[in-house]
Amino acid sequence: MHLNLHGRTKPVSRRGFLQLSSAAGLMGSNFLSQIGVSAEQLKKEQRACILVWLAGAPSQMDTFDPKPGTPNGGATKSIKTAVPGIEIAEFFPKVAQMMNDVSIIRSMAGKEAAHERGTYHLHTGRRLTGTLKFPSFGSVVANEIGDPDFDLPNFVSIGKTVSSGFLGVRVAPFVVNRPGELPANVSTVIAQERQRKRLALLKSQDSDFEKAGAAELVKEHELLYRRATRLMASPGLKAFQLETASESDKLAYGKTPLGQGLLVARQLVEAGVPFVEVRRGGWDMHSNLWRNMPRAAADVDNGLSQLMTDLKQRGMFEKTLVICMGEFGRTPKINARPPAPGRDHWARNFATLLAGSGIKGGQVVGKTDVNGQEIIDRPVEVEDLFQTLCKSMGVNADKELYSTSGRPLRIVDGGEPVSEILA
């Protein structure tokens, strides 16, 4: 089927995979048993991930690695958490109460201090070099554990994000710009019966073209239209919307784009979507940091804690990995920018928060010095973080994926999982 023109072609082409997946649809569990898993088992094991992306890079000093009482620490106080000995910034009282469930890495050692590059690095685990584009972790998860025959997309992002790179459009994020909104073009005003007639006519039209020599394209086209039609009719689409959510839920998550986005994320994960990203901008606080931090932090504190509470109540917490991070950190030294000071870009050390699936709570990994300028214990590289994410999602980080030119590329290149926080 697949042309081997340059001797380095991947074993299964993307097209091949699409056919495989459509075949899987036909054969059902037969296909799954062939690859060594029963459908039941797969469903039971189905893990999911919600990435809370703090775009713009939040300050570690004013979130999860505070340095109160030092010149660099600024006006930010720290508060006690549910775990004795662990303190975080005062702006996160609700998360502090749930410290037993979350782990913090305070010694993330980044390498990129520009937004676009950092965003790419922390989404793909790779640095932006050359022309080869790596898939975002969401696309990797969609590729590895997403059911190719699922009604809904396997990767949804509320707000823009890094795409699927060489893994292609099949596992690219379905982007929804506002929480509560349906993905573009999923609804139609055409009555069902008429739509059925149209599709039947389309099938005949395409089958003529198939015979005229375009079999490959027509087969794929049919599959895509079948899936598009199924998505349009899917009851799972409700998970994108907030109509059925209770008012108390909406309030509890916070009536902000992030709060409502996290509520939608929970709904989507419950509906079976394995990866949802929710983006919350506004963290590039070069100036006015102490004016802007309380509101931004409260939004995250509220949404994140409610998300975790909700997941726990629904028995989904153990199977859902929650990540909260941005592209890098901010300068420990406070700048003197008008009208009020802030912090600039800093990738040498920053903090990320992990919870849920496969993550042991109540842990703090790594330590920075008293001024917050140096990692003095247990540096964690971005590759280590991605090894950890893979481990907690049950994704084989050493597996080789194939670039479009047939280059084998490991999901994560090097690094070791952060065993201290793995359950």
Next chain:
Amino acid sequence: MQRLLQIGLCCCFAGFSILVPPTCAQKSKPKAAEVKPNKKQKEFAKALNKLPLKTPEDKKKMLEYIRYTMPTRVLAKKIQFSSLDLDKSLKHQIGLTDSGFAKRIDDEAFLRRACLDTIGSVPDAEVVEKFVASTDPRKRRKLIDELLEMDEFGRNWARYWTSVIFYESSANKNRVNRQALEDWLSEQFQQNQRWDRITAELVSAMPKYKKGKKEDKNDWGQKHGPNNFVLSCDNKPGEIAAKTARLFMGISIQCAECHDHPFDQWKREQFHELTAFFSPGSYYMTDSADPTEKTKMQAKFLLGEKPVENLKADVRRVAVAAYLIYNPSNYWFARAYVNRVWSQLLGDGFYAVDSLGPDAEVIHKTLVNRIASMFRYRDFDTKWLFRLVMNSEAYQRDIRTIDSQSDLFTAVRPTRLRGDHVATAVEKLVGPDANLSSAVKTTFDLNPSVAQRNLEGSIQQALLLMNNKSLQSKLISSELKKRVVAMKSDNDAVAAIYLGTLARKPQSQEMTRSLAYLRESDNRNEAIDDLIWVLVNSTEFITKR
């Protein structure tokens, strides 16, 4: 120019080797051994550094001189290579009798294919009818000539190359100007500017951040179209080197940034030597085992050409452009362009357009090498290449499923339309709509450097054509719809719908099916909308057949 000539002549070098230090030239000129190489080299570098090579104009003049003395120009006059020669050679290589090849496409399919490949749009119904009706035996050849002279030809290929250059570029969007590049390229192609000149200007550019009173950190001269090749690489030497090799030689050496490639002939050192051309100052390669150890790299082109040391950055860029383009032994350069165009026109390349490993991966190598050398002899005349291929039987064959290597070029592979092509086709139906157009372009965007057989469609594409509100509401009130509704005869109506959407008349079974659909419906108006919807959603609508 006078001065350049003088230097060129007094050094007694052919134009191409003007940037090759005297020691290298000794091989062919033993007499030069008498001079002290070091002193001579220094003088040479000095002379070159004194050349006015700062502005794009200076650089163009210099490269023009090198081009003028290119040895292949002399050979070119005597050699002919026609579409007939191409077909003969290809048939010989494939080794099948005529029955093994797909048959010649009909006029309608040819017209739509040729229009998409040149001007990037589907022909209007009247054009189709006129072309089909013509009895001129040379009408296809004439059509190709006409299409190549249209401004849209330049625009279409400018869009292709802009997309190639910018695809997945990670450069800061405020420091590049895609449109300026597209406009510039469009102008070049319209004027039939030669490919060597276009490439030379792109590769030798050295955009700089303009310091001054009104400082604008984002002004890197991106308004000047050709600066955007380098800017698309974020001005990073390693990226410029990798992209130069990838786009203009069709080879992938970026893996060699970190390690020797297990299959390729390019070594890690070579990647960094190429990178050194694009570094504004001295360039150091980091040791792969010990990152603290760095080695200073001298600029050296992939085939071993070395300019004299201590050249200014601008001069080095002119040198790399000359080595890339005007060294006749660098067959990769002409072949990469030929392979790109061929794979766009026929749906498959002789090799992966931008990631050729060893040369053994090239299919029908003698043929592509021959076309490539002819392309060089023809002064890199891009329109010559289009004429050669489009007038061949190979191009004018029907589509067919191409499953294995032996099927290649026995038929034409049906290919997905580019995002901008789908947008143009949609616009033809519903009129201009910036939002819709941009949604279509984004949704149907494809990587122009990935082989068609490896591309894939998306659910979002299907959803857009099925349900997009503006598209649907505009389709039901489109010109085509109005015209069709006014037609009394259902036969005429169906024919007009097929012509208006797929640029061809319906086949008999399509006519029968559509007539039945109209007849069975109790709402003719809605049934017409349905027929239009079906064709807009058909695979054929988004495919070049």
